Amino acid sequence: MMQLDSLRVIVVGGAIGGSTTALLLAKAGAHVTLLERIAHPRAVGAGIAIAANGMAVLEGLGLGPALADAPLVRNGRIVDGNGRALLEPMTAMPPVRMLRRATLAAVLLDAIAAEPRIEARFGSEVLAVHPEGRVRVRHAQGETELQADLIIAADGAHSVVRESLDFGARVSEGIAYVRALVPAGLAREEEAWTSAGIFGSFAVDAATYLYASAGTPALQAAVAARDLDAFRQAWSSAYPAAQPLLAALARWDDLLLHRVVQVHCARWSVGRVTLLGDAAHAMAPNLGQGANSAMVDAAILVDALRSFQNVPAALVAYEKRRRPAVTRVATTSSRLGALADATAPRARWLRDRVLMPVLRMLPAKRAVRDVLQEQPEILRRAAALS
Numbered sequence: 213m214m215q216l217d218s219l220r221v222i223v224v225g226g227a228i229g230g231s232t233t234a235l236l237l238a239k240a241g242a243h244v245t246l247l248e249r250i251a252h253p254r255a256v257g258a259g260i261a262i263a264a265n266g267m268a269v270l271e272g273l274g275l276g277p278a279l280a281d282a283p284l285v286r287n288g289r290i291v292d293g294n295g296r297a298l299l300e301p302m303t304a305m306p307p308v309r310m311l312r313r314a315t316l317a318a319v320l321l322d323a324i325a326a327e328p329r330i331e332a333r334f335g336s337e338v339l340a341v342h343p344e345g346r347v348r349v350r351h352a353q354g355e356t357e358l359q360a361d362l363i364i365a366a367d368g369a370h371s372v373v374r375e376s377l378d379f380g381a382r383v384s385e386g387i388a389y390v391r392a393l394v395p396a397g398l399a400r401e402e403e404a405w406t407s408a409g410i411f412g413s414f415a416v417d418a419a420t421y422l423y424a425s426a427g428t429p430a431l432q433a434a435v436a437a438r439d440l441d442a443f444r445q446a447w448s449s450a451y452p453a454a455q456p457l458l459a460a461l462a463r464w465d466d467l468l469l470h471r472v473v474q475v476h477c478a479r480w481s482v483g484r485v486t487l488l489g490d491a492a493h494a495m496a497p498n499l500g501q502g503a504n505s506a507m508v509d510a511a512i513l514v515d516a517l518r519s520f521q522n523v524p525a526a527l528v529a530y531e532k533r534r535r536p537a538v539t540r541v542a543t544t545s546s547r548l549g550a551l552a553d554a555t556a557p558r559a560r561w562l563r564d565r566v567l568m569p570v571l572r573m574l575p576a577k578r579a580v581r582d583v584l585q586e587q588p589e590i591l592r593r594a595a596a597l598s
């Protein structure tokens with residue numbers, strides 16, 4: 213068993229994955245330096261679905277009460293463009309909490325500010341890392357080099373840390389999605405699989421979160437021209453229910469545009485440097501498991517650091533436990549995305565009339581276990597123990 217109170221850790225990236233990791237490590241006694249390139253992290257992003265696995269980690273950290281007001285989705289369903297149900301709620305699926313990203317970010321940043329074992333350095337951009345634990349950092353005053361026993365890179369899908377060492381990474385880009393927050397009361401609590409791709413709308417705390425594909429030629433053209441009317445028009449003909457939601461947008465800049473990035477690495481650790489969250493395994497968003505998986509990574513990594521004799525052994529155990537589970541989820545999410553975003557009429561007919569009735573009959577228990585990757589109770593206990 214390693215004593216974490218003598219461990220100096222640098223965490224690169226202060227979003228969901230990095231913040232959760234820093235908090236768990238500090239709770240376990242380690243000295244943490246958190247490096248985040250954004251000087252004043254603030255409310256960014258639209259909404260996010262936090263599933264039972266991610267929620268268990270947050271609850272283990274004592275952050276459950278601060279998030280308890282966010283709506284729970286129990287009856288989410290998948291419909292076609294005319295609102296006909298393709299898949300009714302899978303009752304075995306545990307409810308998902310829908311949050312504004314800004315709410316989650318504020319809760320995590322407040323917890324970091326209150327944790328004396330975390331030295332958070334905002335406005336600090338990591339330029340390169342060395343397998344022996346050295347980190348080159350640029351900040352307002354110039355550049356410095358830091359040294360740690362362990363570097364955890366949670367710097368996202370375009371990770372600089374990953375690029376500076378040989379993790380055998382493959383990065384691919386896919387379809388673009390837009391996301392937005394519009395006033396409360398407009399959510400349909402459904403995801404529509406339509407001739408223009410996916411459109412979802414769910415209530416979050418005091419707002420409605422909407423997301424939509426931007427993959428068809430008409431939608432791509434609207435995005436390229438930043439033409440909100442053309443975007444509204446393309447969506448309203450594919451999914452009339454989108455109309456009031458898109459009408460609530462005042463200007464193009466109310467939409468956040470995000471291209472899906474998928475990352476596969478041959479290895480997650482090189483020397484004293486390890487990857488976590490999107491830096492290790494960015495995935496298609498269709499199962500809503502990217503950020504949840506980052507939090508599961510954090511809980512399992514800190515548990516491994518506590519349970520093994522030294523850092524190298526803990527990193528081997530972390531990757532051994534996480535890689536198969538997360539690969540399964542990423543593969544399923546990517547397949548689901550391809551299915552949901554199919555826009556060719558014949559492919560949609562086959563999906564809606566042949567495949568979905570079969571899917572409806574499959575036992576959901578195994579699928580739920582695979583999506584959540586770890587039992588929430590184990591994650592809650594691991595996070596609470598840290």
Ligand SMILES: Cc1cc2nc3c(=O)[nH]c(=O)nc-3n(C[C@H](O)[C@H](O)[C@H](O)COP(=O)(O)OP(=O)(O)OC[C@H]3O[C@@H](n4cnc5c(N)ncnc54)[C@H](O)[C@@H]3O)c2cc1C
Binds near residue numbers: 367471488495
């Ligand atoms: C359309 C869409 C919808 C999604 N919906 C969901 C959902 O409902 N549920 C879910 O679980 N996931 C969802 N995801 C996935 C989720 O957003 C990501 O998996 C998650 O945000 C990854 O978190 P992270 O902390 O690993 O990385 P990021 O969120 O990318 O954070 C990386 C951090 O590192 C910082 N950074 C980057 N480079 C450096 C550097 N060189 N030095 C210092 N700091 C640096 C960045 O500023 C940032 O703060 C969705 C994704 C998309 C595209």
